[in-house]
Amino acid sequence: MKLLKDPFCVFLILLFSIFTILQCNKPNQPLQDDLVEVKNAVFKNNELFLAQIDELIALVSKDADNKTVQKKFDSLRQTYKKMEWAVEYFLPHSARFINGPALPEIEMAEHVEIEPEGLQVLEEMLYSEEKQNKAEVIRILKKLTNKGNTIKTNFQVITVTKDQTFDALRQQIFRISSLGIAGFDTPISGKFLEEMPVSLESLKSVLNLISTEKSQNSSLKKIVSEIDQSKQFLNLNKDKNTFNYLEFISVHLNPLSSLLLDFRTEENIPNVEVLTALRKNAGNFYSRDAFDVNAFVPGKQYEMSPEKVQLGKQLFNDKILSENNTRSCATCHNAEKAFTDGLEKSMSLANSKLQRNTPSLNYSAFQHGQFWDMRKDDLEGQSSDVITNKEEMHGDLQSIILKINQNKNYQTAFKKIFKTEKAEVWQLQNLLASYIRSLAAFNSDFDEYMRGNKNAMTEKQKKGFNLFMGKAQCAICHFLPLFNGTVPPNYKKTEQEVLGVAENSSNKKLDSDLGRGKFHETVAFLQKSFKTPTLRNISKTAPYMHNGSYKTLQEVMEFYNNGGGKGFNLKVENQTLSDAKLNLSQNEIAEIIEFLNALTDR
Structure with a gap:
């Protein structure tokens, strides 16, 4: 107390207080105010969600007819869509078990499966042509109640800030533009076109809660108008097989996501400073440089640079990496063939066939899991695995590094980039990986179309895209805009699928290849599963599938059109691909293949 009587101490305390106030009001500082109105909106929707679950339990218990149960379930899903933006962003683990795929969750380290639950599991049950297992439906509904209570509990204690809320809403528009538009979470009922207006309306209502007068008169006004136009477009046609996906994405969803950046600027909302695959300043999925490949590297020291790419390219083409200097990476990864070799299966050093087809390196940087069986987490691990494989390059990393350190040009180049006296193994791995990470041009005719050049695609290709999204259901596994199995909009996980691929077409x-299952023998779900690769540049990468036994895209499309392995009466108990026939005509198949040609980089 005596210190407060000292004028100098009082002055210091006053000065510190002023400095603290200034710092708290400094531009671009995170906004720490808890948005009570936003949280209350989540609480309100969650209360309705829980009440609708109770109503569903009552209906199922009383053996209500299927149409009544399905209608109530559809309402439950739409209620979730109103708060999906918040649950997915703030409670991603809970979201996985509320509305994740109806497939087991895998704990890789323990080699165990966690049973699926949530809305997609219920959809399979309630829309199945088979008689419902009433007890099982009620059990899953009660588990969903537990997850709903988790939402309530967590949102009571977390702080929801304006910058986080905007970031979550931005993620939601990209979720709508990829998973939503593909019908990813309604694969059985196909009700996604009816749910999308609800998702879009939720964006509008929350933006209203966090906006000020300035944006209300400008960017928000434009956003509201665009959402209303999008809803009108959706209301014109709810048939997923005839809906114009290309027009809806290019004319409505892409401009809408770009308008959100204008809102952020007007509201002076800082970015949430977390490195993400989708750059914070990307107007839409198809903006130039929308994706940051550094979000997929194992650490900051592995980040890509032009110098690393240049030296990595030189090493990629240098036979110094193999035993007796007989083979380079480029031997099996030909740039003219989208970095494949055009062969059914890779060839060994002894010129005999290996087990699998050589995968394309284009866009492989945007995947968590390398090789068909995903046995390596990143491209650094992939490069060393190939170099040291006795059948592929049979190199020795320590011997290679010794050769590099004895080469004055390489020694100088390594030192310039890594600032070390001698080259190290991890640096070699990183250089090769950096070059591979550069092999994503995003300049196909499809990309150009999405950037505004309406003459970039033919009418046949446009029809093919709409079939790809709708009737053929390709985008359920090959997610826009990377067209691979890395799940948007967070891109934290790459999926594998069990297709039931045959020995040949x-x-x-x-x-007989176990794929990923070879490394997880006790996990039945992973047996014969393989990574979902990108379809970009697919016109250059024949033959197809992990075994290279499908020589043309026509053969691949016939396989999918019949429902995969099960559709051909092959025994694939754990097939994740739907075995329902697509009923695509030969003309429709030709249109889809024409669209796939539009994914070839220029």
């Missing part, structure tokens, strides 16, 4: 006998 006659589809008479199941291929």
